[in-house]
Amino acid sequence: MDLENVLIQATLEVFAAMIFIEITPEKPLEAGAAMEYNLTSLIGLAGDFKGILAIQCPAEVAMGITGAMLGMEVTELGVDAQDAIGEIANMVAGGLKEALTSSGKKTELAIPTTVIGTSIRTSGLSGSSRVMIPFSSPLGQFGVELRYIIT
Amino acid sequence: MAKNVLLVDDSSTMRKIISRSLRQAGLDFGEIYEAGDGQEALAMLEKESIDIVLSDINMPNMNGIEFLREKGNRPAIKDIPVFMISTETGEDIIGEAKSLGAIGALKKPFTPDKVNEVLGPFM
Numbered sequence: 158m159d160l161e162n163v164l165i166q167a168t169l170e171v172f173a174a175m176i177f178i179e180i181t182p183e184k185p186l187e188a189g190a191a192m193e194y195n196l197t198s199l200i201g202l203a204g205d206f207k208g209i210l211a212i213q214c215p216a217e218v219a220m221g222i223t224g225a226m227l228g229m230e231v232t233e234l235g236v237d238a239q240d241a242i243g244e245i246a247n248m249v250a251g252g253l254k255e256a257l258t259s260s261g262k263k264t265e266l267a268i269p270t271t272v273i274g275t276s277i278r279t280s281g282l283s284g285s286s287r288v289m290i291p292f293s294s295p296l297g298q299f300g301v302e303l304r305y306i307i308t
Numbered sequence: 309m310a311k312n313v314l315l316v317d318d319s320s321t322m323r324k325i326i327s328r329s330l331r332q333a334g335l336d337f338g339e340i341y342e343a344g345d346g347q348e349a350l351a352m353l354e355k356e357s358i359d360i361v362l363s364d365i366n367m368p369n370m371n372g373i374e375f376l377r378e379k380g381n382r383p384a385i386k387d388i389p390v391f392m393i394s395t396e397t398g399e400d401i402i403g404e405a406k407s408l409g410a411i412g413a414l415k416k417p418f419t420p421d422k423v424n425e426v427l428g429p430f431m
Contacts, residue, residue: 174417175325226321228328241321247366248417251395258398266395268318268368 158260160253160288161185164210164301167252168292171245176225178294186289192300195219196234197277198246201267206257208305209282212246221296234273243269249301262307282306310338311359311431316349316375317393318367322416326362326393326423333424335431346375353385360430365394365401373401376408391430393418 165182172180186192194213202208214222216234223241224231231237246269257264285304292299313330315323323342330337341356343349345367352358365372372392380386392405392413402413414426 171417174419174422223321227324237321240319244319244321247319248395251397251416254395255397266366268366 158256160303160305161290163253163256164249164288164290164303167249167256168290168301170252171248175248176222176245178222178225178296180292180294183291183293183298186291186300188287190289191278192289192291192298194277194300195275196238196242196271196273198239198242198269198271200243200246200250200269202250202254202264202305203267204264205262206264206305206307207282208285208303210246210250210253211300211302212242212249213277213300213302214242215297215299218294218297218299221294222299239271239273243271253303310336312338312341312357314341314343314349314352314356314358314361316343316346316361316363316367316372318344318364320344322364329418329420329423330427330431332420333428335424335428337431346370346372346378349375350378350382350385353379353388354382358388361388361390362393362427363390365392365396365405373404373408376405376410380409389430391427 195216196219197211197213199211219238220231223238226241250266254264282304285306287304289302315326317323343352347370363372389411392410395416397415
């Protein structure tokens with residue numbers, strides 16, 4: 158399965174249907190490369206496909222996306238941004254789960270968790286593979302990261 | 309008569325989006341009530357006059373499947389229709405929801421046009 162394409166299509170679908178901000182996928186980051194961000198929403202996947210999907214945003218991007226989803230100006234990185242970006246992670250993970258199910262991989266989704274900070278790095282899942290796709294938008298760049306193990 | 313709607317989703321953002329989508333879809337509805345999980349939804353159903361429930365599946369405390377099961381055990385509210393709105397679209401989980409009384413399902417993400425097409429007949 159082309160996981161990069163699945164993640165790109167799932168993310169594009171979410172933004173086209175519910176956020177109405179034009180985004181463009183960029184070249185996936187090389188192993189070890191990271192983006193700078195202030196908010197990350199994580200959602201765990203379990204079953205035949207184990208993994209963690211993360212949406213990573215700088216503060217301005219997270220606030221802009223949240224404002225677009227809620228239809229109001231958002232000026233702080235607070236509860237609304239945590240909830241909104243968490244819901245994006247949930248929907249992108251839902252698209253991934255649908256593709257995995259179609260290829261015979263039974264997968265369960267957890268409930269998203271969002272972390273705010275200035276020096277966040279995600280790790281875990283020893284021996285996992287990683288896909289990191291940056292997206293550009295009028296608000297700035299954000300990333301969709303997947304760490305996974307297929308059993 | 310316009311139907312009163314209960315939105316059940318742990319995401320306040322999603323509750324706002326669904327509420328806005330109902331308006332944008334041009335559907336005729338009365339009051340909109342909100343609950344953050346299945347337990348809150350059960351309490352709301354027993355307190356308010358609600359005609360239809362739009363519920364997520366993956367929620368903390370009491371998820372959408374547990375909510376359907378518990379609601380079915382309460383005679384006063386068991387016949388209120390529930391429509392699932394979720395990222396979960398697998399035949400197994402939607403099949404389980406329908407076996408517990410759910411009348412349909414809408415996949416997130418959705419557009420107002422899709423809301424109109426799928427929910428319109430029930431509103």
